[in-house]
Amino acid sequence: MSNAFGDIGIIYKDKNFLAINKPAGILVQKAPGAGHREAEAPTIVDWLLENYPEVKTVGDKPEERPGIVHRLDRETSGVMLVARNQETFDYLKSQFQERKVQKTYWALVFGNVKDSSGRIELPIGIKSGTTKRTVFAKKMKMIKEAVTDYEVIKYLKIGGEDFTLLKVLPRTGRTHQIRVHLTAIGHPIMGDKLYGGKRNQLAGLDRQFLHAQSIEFTSSTGERVKFEADLPEELEKILDFNEG
Numbered sequence: 001m002s003n004a005f006g007d008i009g010i011i012y013k014d015k016n017f018l019a020i021n022k023p024a025g026i027l028v029q030k031a032p033g034a035g036h037r038e039a040e041a042p043t044i045v046d047w048l049l050e051n052y053p054e055v056k057t058v059g060d061k062p063e064e065r066p067g068i069v070h071r072l073d074r075e076t077s078g079v080m081l082v083a084r085n086q087e088t089f090d091y092l093k094s095q096f097q098e099r100k101v102q103k104t105y106w107a108l109v110f111g112n113v114k115d116s117s118g119r120i121e122l123p124i125g126i127k128s129g130t131t132k133r134t135v136f137a138k139k140m141k142m143i144k145e146a147v148t149d150y151e152v153i154k155y156l157k158i159g160g161e162d163f164t165l166l167k168v169l170p171r172t173g174r175t176h177q178i179r180v181h182l183t184a185i186g187h188p189i190m191g192d193k194l195y196g197g198k199r200n201q202l203a204g205l206d207r208q209f210l211h212a213q214s215i216e217f218t219s220s221t222g223e224r225v226k227f228e229a230d231l232p233e234e235l236e237k238i239l240d241f242n243e244g
Contacts, residue, residue, distance in 0.1 A: 008047055011227050016088040017081055018052070019215070019227040020044075024077040024207040024234075029065045044068070048082060055082065058089050069093055070173065075191070078105070078212025079229045091220050096173060102216040105168040105178060106231060108209035108238065109187035110196075112155055113164040120148045120181040124174045132194065133176045135184045147171040148181040156242040163190065165239070167213075178210060190238075205238055 009021035022028070028044045048055050048067055055067030065071075067082045069092045083089035095101050122135040125143035135146075153165040164187065168178050179195045182188060188196040191208035216226040231239075 008044070011079065011229060016085060017083050017092065020080050020082060021229040022072055022077055022080050023232070024075045027074050028068060028071045044080070052084060054084055058083055058086050060093070070096060072212055073176065075207040076210045076212060077229070077232050079215045079227050080212070081215060088220070092217070095217050099171065100217060103170055103212060104214045105170070106153070106211045106213050107166045107168050107178060107182060108190045109164050109166060109182050110161070110190065111164065111187050112162045113152055113166065113187055117151045118149070120150070120185060122146060122181060122184055124177060124180055133180045135180060144174055145172060146174045146177050146181065148178060156239065158238070158241045158243065179208070205234065207234070209235055209238065211235060
């Protein structure tokens with residue numbers, strides 16, 4: 001579905017919820033205190049209200065994020081769930097809170113990740129005086145437990161530099177969790193302008209290489225369901241550059 005909102009794809013829909021494929025470059029909702037230009041930019045919420053107006057009263061803050069059960073960062077693509085009624089919202093929200101939802105991401109990170117799999121258990125907080133998340137600052141506020149598992153998919157060499165393609169499974173749902181945790185172990189995500197430092201881009205990529213590949217949960221009928229989103233073309237092209 002290509003329009004002013006970008007290529008938002010519908011993976012699945014029924015009377016209770018949607019599974020959508022969010023493209024990179026679009027905010028889920030308006031950011032507080034955003035400048036005029038960003039405030040005018042279309043969001044996932046705008047798209048929902050235009051195409052599924054019944055979500056207008058659904059959620060914990062429907063005036064800000066109607067129907068939104070969970071979010072993806074602006075430059076992250078992939079699967080998102082949206083509730084179409086309050087009963088479904090409450091059910092899905094409880095699934096997330098009880099950690100019964102399995103989210104799987106693909107991330108391309110700098111360097112060769114040594115272990116074929118691992119777990120990162122580092123509390124995440126907000127660095128005092130900023131809005132940036134961190135695990136290292138001595139003075140942090142709003143510190144929360146955060147756990148991320150990862151598995152190596154393959155090693156690549158692009159432009160003479162080493163990279164690792166990871167399957168990432170966040171066990172908690174903190175803001176910027178995957179990005180912060182991978183940076184903390186010395187392997188920032190390619191294209192991450194906020195946490196990736198100076199080495200954050202490759203030619204031809206103007207977003208971060210982080211994609212929500214699948215989401216799996218138990219439906220209200222007791223059936224285990226899984227929805228997947230293919231890797232976007234711009235990320236597939238980066239993998240094709242592999243010189244290894």
